[in-house]
Amino acid sequence: MRHTNIRGLIGRLARVAAAALAAVATMAAHAGAPGITGPTFALNAAENFISQPDGASIYSWGYGCTTGSTPGFAPGAIGNANCPTMQIPGPTLIVNEGDTVTVTLTNNLPTPAGNTSIIFTGFDVQSSGGVPGVLTREAAHGGTVTYTFVATNPGTHSYYSGTQGDLQVEMGLYGAVIVRPSAVPAGCRAVSATLPNGQTDFRLAAAAYSHSSTCYDREYMFQFSEIDPRIHRAAEEIAKCVVAQGNTCATNMNSVATEPYHPAYFMINGRSMPDIMDPNYAPHYAHQPYNGNPHMHPGELVLLRIIGQGRWQHPFHEHGNHVRILGRDGNLILSSTDPTKLAGPALFTTTTTPGQSMDGIFYWTGKGLNWDVYGHKAASVYTDQAFPSYLGRPVVCTPDANGYYTADPLAPNYFEWCQDHNKALESRPFGNVASGGPVTLPDANILATGPWYGGSAYLGPDATVRATGPTGTVPPSGTIGNSPTEEAGFAFMWHSHNEREITTNNIFPGGMLMMMLVDPQAYVIDESN
């Protein structure tokens, strides 16, 4: 809960949530899909406390890295990477297709928690050591067990406890496996340090699957789960019980009732809004290292790796476009009549079925908004505020075969929808009804107060100048004008459509909610934190 000002942002954006349109000022902390690299992993299961935005510290169990192990981290460009002995979600295991993956698990859970284990769904797993269990071999308290499998299918997969799952998964014993395709599919761009626009490549792989239709430009991982604090308190009471204090202590967790189920915390990657928008590996969330802070440029293909890790389904709505599902549980969905074509659905909400993973592609272009999002000609009543050139590049919109301007990857309006080029938003910048454009902005004195509104309805460098018009009226009180080097993006709320789930312990806003930002091409998206 470091950025108290994010709360202000959300409060305002909530009022225009249907298609949150706002320009926001510079805010570092993006995301990527960070994890540890294999193919050999030494995992630990242990207890610790995680924090929630209402100030609660919640007793939890999670996987982490064993003390003294030295995992590799990816993507390499994300700074401050670490792997504590317990984290929620567990470490994301990044492997390559065809790898023989070996995971040794040490059980450092408190004694009454009993055995624990890991299920790697969708793989042919051999287990050794430990003790026999119902679903797989288990590590007894203080002991180890080893799992080995070949990473056969590229894509995103879940892993979670196979022991007393109703309690252990609720307590936080879950994580993800990312399998990268072994080769770069034809037409996809290999992972490199630099993108065509000169910015840094933060991808783990060239494609989500071994298929040319699964190339992507950027990626994010979202793992959904809930917490019922009553269950966690009950487990904590048993784990912390001390016989020497005269207590009668249970020797196992069988008395912890996991029904009825009344979750109060709704998390993505182990964090709730607004904590989720703080950086990866932020030191104030020592056991919740992964964030959710998606940014993208217009036209970029953004891979979403989504896993339902909890007990409930969560109808997560990615505002701005549908999500085209590529595959589920590492199974690419192709047309049965033409296997060169994708056949997954385009989803309005990506419902997170418990235990299931999915990979999908999201992109945003502004097509169909019916005004020039770059504000090239903001009004007929005053002269064109368009920058006639930017960084030496003329501002033109010559459509490609699909109608977008893609000729120059360095142009500030790269991927503009050319049919809307020069279309006015409204004939005056703020608050004028029936002004001729498709949109009537609210009065600046109502909407545009506070530091998180950039004073502009436009994307791109000089957006504030173009929004304020030729009179040079400064942005409304308290807003931040955007310089060409700062962000003037569009913010879209990405959130659960079960509104109870966008609260934190019944306080709105919170829970499963984040802001996605579309940044102009000129803005450098830096996922390194």
Ligand SMILES: [Cu+2]
């Ligand atoms: Cu929505």
